[in-house]
Amino acid sequence: MHLTEDELILAYYGEAPEPDHLAGCAECTAAYARLANLLDRITETEPPRAPAGLATRVNERLGLPLPQPRWRRVAIPATIAAMLLVAFQLGRLTPVVQEPVAVSFTISPARILEAGLPDHLERSRIVLAQLANAPSVPELDISIERQLAEDLVESNRLYLQTAVRERPGMEAVLEDLDRVLLEVAHTPDTVRSADLEALRRRIEALELLFRVKVLESELRLRQE
Amino acid sequence: MGESDRDLVAQVRAGNRAVFRHLVERWTRSVFRLAYRMTGNEADAEDIVQETFLRAYRELHRYEERSSFGTWIYRIAANCSLDLLRARSRQANGDLPELVSESPLPDRLSMSEQFRDRFHRSLHLLTDQERAAFLLRHFEGQSIEQIAGALDLSATATKNSIFRAVQKLRRALEPHYICTSPKTS
Numbered sequence: 001m002h003l004t005e006d007e008l009i010l011a012y013y014g015e016a017p018e019p020d021h022l023a024g025c026a027e028c029t030a031a032y033a034r035l036a037n038l039l040d041r042i043t044e045t046e047p048p049r050a051p052a053g054l055a056t057r058v059n060e061r062l063g064l065p066l067p068q069p070r071w072r073r074v075a076i077p078a079t080i081a082a083m084l085l086v087a088f089q090l091g092r093l094t095p096v097v098q099e100p101v102a103v104s105f106t107i108s109p110a111r112i113l114e115a116g117l118p119d120h121l122e123r124s125r126i127v128l129a130q131l132a133n134a135p136s137v138p139e140l141d142i143s144i145e146r147q148l149a150e151d152l153v154e155s156n157r158l159y160l161q162t163a164v165r166e167r168p169g170m171e172a173v174l175e176d177l178d179r180v181l182l183e184v185a186h187t188p189d190t191v192r193s194a195d196l197e198a199l200r201r202r203i204e205a206l207e208l209l210f211r212v213k214v215l216e217s218e219l220r221l222r223q224e
Numbered sequence: 225m226g227e228s229d230r231d232l233v234a235q236v237r238a239g240n241r242a243v244f245r246h247l248v249e250r251w252t253r254s255v256f257r258l259a260y261r262m263t264g265n266e267a268d269a270e271d272i273v274q275e276t277f278l279r280a281y282r283e284l285h286r287y288e289e290r291s292s293f294g295t296w297i298y299r300i301a302a303n304c305s306l307d308l309l310r311a312r313s314r315q316a317n318g319d320l321p322e323l324v325s326e327s328p329l330p331d332r333l334s335m336s337e338q339f340r341d342r343f344h345r346s347l348h349l350l351t352d353q354e355r356a357a358f359l360l361r362h363f364e365g366q367s368i369e370q371i372a373g374a375l376d377l378s379a380t381a382t383k384n385s386i387f388r389a390v391q392k393l394r395r396a397l398e399p400h401y402i403c404t405s406p407k408t409s
Binding site: 005006009010013015034035038039041042043044045046047048049050051054055057058059061062064130133134135136137141144 | 239241242244245248249252253256257260261266270273274277278281282283284285336339340343344361362363368383386387390391393394397398401
């Protein structure tokens with residue numbers, strides 16, 4: 001009895017039922033060689049390479065950013081927030097000008113808004129994505145997201161105040177973002193799955209991830 | 225990046241969730257290859273890669289360490305691919321799958337390119353289950369038991385799927401590529 005085609009297939013994958021027969025039978029050896037020839041050629045077929053940046057896009061969707069040095073995480077938002085505060089106060093305190101005066105340098109709040117807000121939105125989006133995609137476990141440690149949200153709340157308030165005056169169209173997104181960031185900032189470090197689910201539903205109901213992403217993209221386009 | 229998959233999974237489970245990005249970077253290419261062979265196009269394959277890692281991340285607590293992370297992620301990828309193909313199949317209202325064209329391929333393609341092209345199109349002749357079982361066995365080296373577990377089949381049904389897949393591929397490919405030497409380029 002010669003090996004069937006199914007048995008030859010098993011032999012190819014290292015599960016030959018009768019390896020001794022295959023070694024000693026010329027007919028089965030020839031049939032095996034023909035099958036192996038084809039399957040070996042199939043092995044050599046390579047699909048296209050994965051698109052560039054695919055892993056990065058997956059990580060972004062999961063809200064898994066590249067780790068940044070601590071100084072950068074703190075310094076950049078703090079600098080932007082400080083500049084914004086100065087610009088905001090300048091705008092508020094500058095008296096109505098009666099006569100033309102020579103102004104050597106003025107920081108425009110609108111310019112700072114456009115310069116700093118995209119990064120702020122990106123960081124906020126990462127926090128939201130991390131929470132939206134977090135694993136379903138009975139209790140989840142969200143201390144990192146909570147701390148990030150706490151950092152973001154203050155600068156978000158400043159951007160919101162500036163936006164009210166300079167770019168009214170952005171106001172709604174920043175207001176909703178403010179509410180959610182505040183909620184996250186006031187959440188305990190460990191959250192129960194039911195509470196996390198409720199938070200996720202609120203983020204989804206507001207379509208906040210999408211809206212933040214759209215605003216961020218618009219602002220980045222303007223920068224270009 | 226020298227840490228094992230198990231170490232990385234343990235760190236994610238311990239709360240260092242950013243470490244999951246290393247697993248994504250390590251496995252994206254392999255998952256993409258499987259997804260591309262399952263679906264036959266890059267856009268769908270990319271969607272499957274995204275969905276696979278999203279499910280893996282959310283369900284990491286279900287991962288049992290007696291199997292490798294690779295086996296587990298392939299299992300998810302295969303099921304994501306099957307879900308997408310089933311959804312497509314429903315949308316198409318039972319239209320026949322794209323069959324392998326008998327028209328000659330452009331002469332400018334080398335023999336190996338022609339073979340690759342015909343092979344990828346031949347995969348459409350297999351049922352979704354046959355395709356998944358064959359790809360996991362042939363390209364990813366999964367055992368019958370692992371494939372059976374991944375696709376929720378018996379070992380016998382898994383073997384039969386692989387047998388049928390190989391038979392169909394032979395019928396589609398051998399008439400065009402009967403060669404005496406194993407490598408022709």
